[in-house]
Amino acid sequence: xxxxxxxxxxxxxxxxxxxxxxxxxxxxxxxxxxxxxxxxxxxxxxxxxxxxxxxxxxxxxxxxxxxxxxxxxxxxxxxxxxxxxxxxxxxxxxxxxxxxxxxxxxxxxxxxxxxxxxxxxxxxxxxxxxxxxxxxxxxxxxxxxxxxxxxxxxxxxxxxxxxxxxxxxxxxxxxxxxxxxxxxxxxxxxxxxxxxxxxxxxxxxxxxxxxxxxxxxxxxxxxxxxxxxxxxxxxxxxxxxxxxxxxxxxxxxxxxxxxxxxxxxxxxxxxxxxxxxxxxxxxxxxxxxxxxxxxxxxxxxxxxxxxxxxxxxxxxxxxxxxxxxxxxxxxxxxxxxxxxxxxxxxxxxxxxxxxxxxxxxxxxxxxxxxxxxxxxxxxxxxxxxxxxxxxxxxxxxxxxxxxxxxxxxxxxxxxxxxxxxxxxxxxxxxxxxxxxxxxxxxxxxxxxxxxxxxxxxxxxxxxxxxxxxxxxxxxxxxxxxxxxxxxxxxxxxxxxxxxxxxxxxxxxxxxxxxxxxxxxxxxxxxxxxxxxxxxxxxxxxxxxxxxxxxxxxxxxxxxxxxxxxxxxxxxxxxxxxxxxxxxxxxxxxxxxxxxxxxxxxxx
Amino acid sequence: xxxxxxxxxxxxxxxxxxxxxxxxxxxxxxxxxxxxxxxxxxxxxxxxxxxxxxxxxxxxxxxxxxxxxxxxxxxxxxxxxxxxxxxxxxxxxxxxxxxxxxxxxxxxxxxxxxxxxxxxxxxxxxxxxxxxxxxxxxxxxxxxxxxxxxxxxxxxxxxxxxxxxxxxxxxxx
Numbered sequence: 001x002x003x004x005x006x007x008x009x010x011x012x013x014x015x016x017x018x019x020x021x022x023x024x025x026x027x028x029x030x031x032x033x034x035x036x037x038x039x040x041x042x043x044x045x046x047x048x049x050x051x052x053x054x055x056x057x058x059x060x061x062x063x064x065x066x067x068x069x070x071x072x073x074x075x076x077x078x079x080x081x082x083x084x085x086x087x088x089x090x091x092x093x094x095x096x097x098x099x100x101x102x103x104x105x106x107x108x109x110x111x112x113x114x115x116x117x118x119x120x121x122x123x124x125x126x127x128x129x130x131x132x133x134x135x136x137x138x139x140x141x142x143x144x145x146x147x148x149x150x151x152x153x154x155x156x157x158x159x160x161x162x163x164x165x166x167x168x169x170x171x172x173x174x175x176x177x178x179x180x181x182x183x184x185x186x187x188x189x190x191x192x193x194x195x196x197x198x199x200x201x202x203x204x205x206x207x208x209x210x211x212x213x214x215x216x217x218x219x220x221x222x223x224x225x226x227x228x229x230x231x232x233x234x235x236x237x238x239x240x241x242x243x244x245x246x247x248x249x250x251x252x253x254x255x256x257x258x259x260x261x262x263x264x265x266x267x268x269x270x271x272x273x274x275x276x277x278x279x280x281x282x283x284x285x286x287x288x289x290x291x292x293x294x295x296x297x298x299x300x301x302x303x304x305x306x307x308x309x310x311x312x313x314x315x316x317x318x319x320x321x322x323x324x325x326x327x328x329x330x331x332x333x334x335x336x337x338x339x340x341x342x343x344x345x346x347x348x349x350x351x352x353x354x355x356x357x358x359x360x361x362x363x364x365x366x367x368x369x370x371x372x373x374x375x376x377x378x379x380x381x382x383x384x385x386x387x388x389x390x391x392x393x394x395x396x397x398x399x400x401x402x403x404x405x406x407x408x409x410x411x412x413x414x415x416x417x418x419x420x421x422x423x424x425x426x427x428x429x430x431x432x433x434x435x436x437x438x439x440x441x442x443x444x445x446x447x448x449x450x451x452x453x454x455x456x457x458x459x460x461x462x463x464x465x466x467x468x469x470x471x472x473x474x475x476x477x478x479x480x481x482x483x484x485x486x487x488x489x490x491x492x493x494x495x496x497x498x499x500x501x502x503x504x505x506x507x508x509x510x511x512x513x514x515x516x517x518x519x520x521x522x523x524x525x526x527x528x529x530x531x532x533x534x535x536x537x538x539x540x541x542x543x544x545x546x547x548x549x550x551x552x553x554x555x556x557x558x559x560x561x562x563x564x565x566x567x568x569x570x571x572x573x574x575x576x577x578x579x580x581x582x583x584x585x586x587x588x589x590x591x592x593x594x595x596x597x598x599x600x601x602x603x
Numbered sequence: 604x605x606x607x608x609x610x611x612x613x614x615x616x617x618x619x620x621x622x623x624x625x626x627x628x629x630x631x632x633x634x635x636x637x638x639x640x641x642x643x644x645x646x647x648x649x650x651x652x653x654x655x656x657x658x659x660x661x662x663x664x665x666x667x668x669x670x671x672x673x674x675x676x677x678x679x680x681x682x683x684x685x686x687x688x689x690x691x692x693x694x695x696x697x698x699x700x701x702x703x704x705x706x707x708x709x710x711x712x713x714x715x716x717x718x719x720x721x722x723x724x725x726x727x728x729x730x731x732x733x734x735x736x737x738x739x740x741x742x743x744x745x746x747x748x749x750x751x752x753x754x755x756x757x758x759x760x761x762x763x764x765x766x767x768x769x770x771x772x773x774x775x776x
Contacts, residue, residue, distance in 0.1 A: 002656060006654040006655045007654075092706040094709070329641075330681075330685060333716065
């Protein structure tokens with residue numbers, strides 16, 4: 001019944017398929033993981049010293065390096081010696097279940113000696129692209145009639161230059177009105193007979209020869225032709241007149257516009273003047289200018305990490321669906337009471353550090369990273385803390401859950417004891433000489449929406465006043481800055497429909513505002529003179545512009561009409577002359593004979 | 604060459620000492636392999652059984668080819684049948700849960716509708732196909748075999764140089 005050779009063959013196959021690979025399993029798996037990981041990460045993934053022990057259900061490696069696909073000269077992260085417990089029986093269910101990973105010396109954004117770029121295969125992108133951090137400047141969202149102050153150059157001209165003047169836009173709309181009117185005039189003018197038609201008319205007139213009149217019938221024909229041409233020319237002259245009336249009527253209205261322009265420009269300047277006399281800027285402007293960029297860059301940094309998480313999660317989910325099946329792939333049915341596992345699930349990652357050898361470290365834990373959170377129904381929970389080369393210490397807590405209707409990320413980060421020495425706040429022209437800062441941020445993403453807050457607190461502050469420039473504008477700031485010993489800034493952030501709104505306030509606002517208001521008000525008379533001069537100059541400029549444009553358009557249209565009207569009147573005279581000559585050329589007897597016949601023609 | 608080899612071996616097997624049961628068992632195992640839509644642990648088990656048991660390999664190949672084509676044509680029926688067994692027959696749910704949750708057995712992928720449908724269909728047809736094949740082999744040997752040998756195509760194949768080389772090689776082997 002049994003085939004002896006068959007049993008030997010099967011055993012041979014088993015040996016080849018299972019035993020031999022087991023002997024070389026470590027290097028096979030290491031190579032496979034490097035290849036697969038590189039493909040998934042889009043950049044080089046390197047694993048050193050991987051060993052697998054089925055007896056202990058454990059995988060260990062000396063080093064794991066993942067290159068940042070966006071910057072191949074940087075590593076996204078690298079680990080030191082690490083151990084990973086694996087559930088071997090689950091591997092036979094085609095699932096990777098990792099109860100625990102212990103990672104030593106996890107480091108982010110470390111430098112690489114060689115580029116970690118790989119040749120990517122061009123794939124059709126099927127997943128919904130993860131939105132990149134919104135770089136929209138929050139200052140743009142509340143721009144209406146606000147002045148953004150450059151502290152290095154506090155003067156009236158710069159303030160007016162940054163005012164949102166409404167007159168130019170209105171003047172532009174007038175210009176487009178003129179362009180439309182001119183287009184309409186020229187359309188009408190184009191309907192008048194062209195040169196070819198005029199030549200034909202000319203030929204008809206020239207063909208009238210009164211010397212050939214020999215009978216009453218000849219005369220009747222010629223007079224009839226003269227009458228027909230005259231009617232045609234009169235029609236053209238009437239059309240000309242209608243167009244001329246239209247042009248004149250419209251330009252009469254347009255000529256009132258310079259007064260309107262004057263009013264608009266003056267209104268703009270009056271508004272600017274009012275604005276300046278009240279200080280010209282809000283505390284909101286100041287806080288946004290000093291801290292806006294910092295907050296945006298911090299949010300961008302968080303969001304770039306979260307985007308990567310979303311990208312890989314989407315990638316894993318879409319990969320399972322693209323499994324190649326030769327025949328009908330059917331449908332996998334899952335039951336409620338079955339043990340349902342995702343393709344890969346890391347239940348716990350413990351991060352620790354050998355602080356004796358490393359200046360910066362990360363410790364803590366990350367729980368429940370899985371390829372399919374809709375199966376585990378558990379969010380990824382992050383609880384880590386660390387120190388960056390003695391510059392600052394930080395704590396990060398977060399919950400990431402992608403299985404709901406919208407991906408959700410809640411991140412709380414607090415960075416303490418930041419050494420601010422040498423730091424330059426945007427808008428303050430002096431670097432920090434001494435100071436310690438703390439940042440507490442709390443961000444909540446739901447789909448593409450974000451809400452959160454950032455709190456920055458700096459103490460023991462001292463600015464290096466010798467490092468700034470010595471312009472007049474900076475002198476005001478110098479006085480203020482030398483008295484600042486702490487900063488307390490609070491930002492509330494909200495993002496929806498790709499629009500980021502930030503409400504930022506700080507203890508510096510009132511200090512700066514009152515001091516600069518005083519400075520501007522002190523120069524009020526000078527300011528008013530400057531405004532009056534600019535108002536007069538601009539009003540004249542815009543009025544001249546409009547007047548010149550209207551006159552030019554009117555002249556163009558009327559010139560064209562004037563030429564043709566003169567020509568047509570000339571033709572009418574010529575026809576009258578021809579008529580008289582024709583009438584002279586017949587005898588009195590013929591005249592009487594004709595009078596009777598002509599009565600009908602000129603009725 | 605390979606098709607010629609299989610065909611001549613098949614003819615030889617049908618007329619040789621291979622028992623009708625061995626031929627039929629090979630054909631039935633081929634049916635199981637051909638009907639399943641993709642390679643799984645089940646396919647590996649079928650191939651292993653074919654290698655270990657003294658069944659006819661040519662009939663196994665023939666069976667897997669014929670039922671491979673049939674299976675391809677009836678995939679959607681297998682899907683509906685499998686779906687019925689997995690979803691509508693609630694009494695069987697604990698059995699499927701057992702298969703899916705048990706390591707190694709889960710590699711059978713019995714929670715896949717098409718796979719389950721085709722495997723169960725194969726089991727349903729096991730007995731009829733087995734006995735029908737035995738009956739046809741016996742009939743062939745007693746009635747049709749001689750007629751087939753007399754066919755021109757059979758003579759051409761048997762008279763071909765390749766066939767004689769093949770026979771010599773198998774005799775030496």
